[in-house]
Amino acid sequence: xxxxxxxxxxxxxxxxxxxxxxxxxxxxxxxxxxxxxxxxxxxxxxxxxxxxxxxxxxxxxxxxxxxxxxxxxxxxxxxxxxxxxxxxxxxxxxxxxxxxxxxxxxxxxxxxxxxxxxxxxxxxxxxxxxxxxxxxxxxxxxxxxxx
Numbered sequence: 001x002x003x004x005x006x007x008x009x010x011x012x013x014x015x016x017x018x019x020x021x022x023x024x025x026x027x028x029x030x031x032x033x034x035x036x037x038x039x040x041x042x043x044x045x046x047x048x049x050x051x052x053x054x055x056x057x058x059x060x061x062x063x064x065x066x067x068x069x070x071x072x073x074x075x076x077x078x079x080x081x082x083x084x085x086x087x088x089x090x091x092x093x094x095x096x097x098x099x100x101x102x103x104x105x106x107x108x109x110x111x112x113x114x115x116x117x118x119x120x121x122x123x124x125x126x127x128x129x130x131x132x133x134x135x136x137x138x139x140x141x142x143x144x145x146x147x
Contacts, residue, residue: 038100043077045105052129054105059123060084066101068118068127072110077125078102 044055056077058066066079083098110132117128 038102039097040103041077041097041101043103043105047108050131052107052111052131054125054127054129056103056125056127057123058101058125061120061123061125066125068125070111070113070116070129073107075105075107075127075129076102077105077127 042057044053046053046055054075054077058077058079058081060081061079065081066077069076069078078101080100081098107129111129112132115130119126
């Protein structure tokens with residue numbers, strides 16, 4: 001496993017329009033600007049003899065709120081985590097990310113697309129990608145015809 005820093009890894013940020021909130025308190029007025037970006041959930045990638053295991057920490061999701069796609073060299077997990085608490089009058093601490101997310105995993109070798117298994121449980125999405133069987137080369141014997 002490489003020890004690269006998150007800042008060294010390629011990040012795909014999708015710029016979206018800024019959201020503005022006006023807050024009125026007594027005679028004072030505040031303007032809060034919240035930048036909307038696609039964020040990357042914590043992701044672990046592990047390998048054993050016959051498969052690659054991708055573990056994405058993405059709690060609070062329901063069926064249909066995330067998508068998994070596979071290309072020849074990349075697995076992509078994306079979706080949107082909706083804000084569940086919308087009626088708060090003030091926020092004192094905001095650390096949980098909401099909105100659009102995406103994580104990309106480079107595949108180190110070909111995978112068997114028909115054998116992929118994905119399971120979401122206890123806030124973790126676990127995707128198991130079995131290693132594709134090596135293509136076997138068939139050797140055809142050539143015989144000489146006797147006259």
